[in-house]
Amino acid sequence: MASIYEYSDGREGKAFDASRSTRSRLLSLKGLIASATVSLVAGLAFAAAAAAPGSAGEPVMAIFPPNSTAADVMVALHEAEGELLTLGRFDNVAVSLGDADGYSDRLYEAGAILVIDPAVAHQFGL
Numbered sequence: 001m002a003s004i005y006e007y008s009d010g011r012e013g014k015a016f017d018a019s020r021s022t023r024s025r026l027l028s029l030k031g032l033i034a035s036a037t038v039s040l041v042a043g044l045a046f047a048a049a050a051a052a053p054g055s056a057g058e059p060v061m062a063i064f065p066p067n068s069t070a071a072d073v074m075v076a077l078h079e080a081e082g083e084l085l086t087l088g089r090f091d092n093v094a095v096s097l098g099d100a101d102g103y104s105d106r107l108y109e110a111g112a113i114l115v116i117d118p119a120v121a122h123q124f125g126l
Contacts, residue, residue: 063115064113076107
């Protein structure tokens, strides 16, 4: 609690309440921990969804390194024995189709840094 004191010129003032400042810091720390926890859970959910992009014959979205050009992506899809369906918003993102099992693994071998289900990617604006 703040205590009231009087200045030498007659004005009244309140003393600084250190307990209130400590409470504010604790609330701020609790908010930071809660935000970090939510971010971690969301990241794990995204990783779990990305781990299983689908079975053979279903489209997948492959994300290649940021410096990849559309030509680099086309070459990588050819190496992975896939068919380009569409390029994404950026040149390093492509939706493709592979007929054989293990297509996602071949995309990783061809240079993809992430292979996910296009429906999941759409939820994240990719």
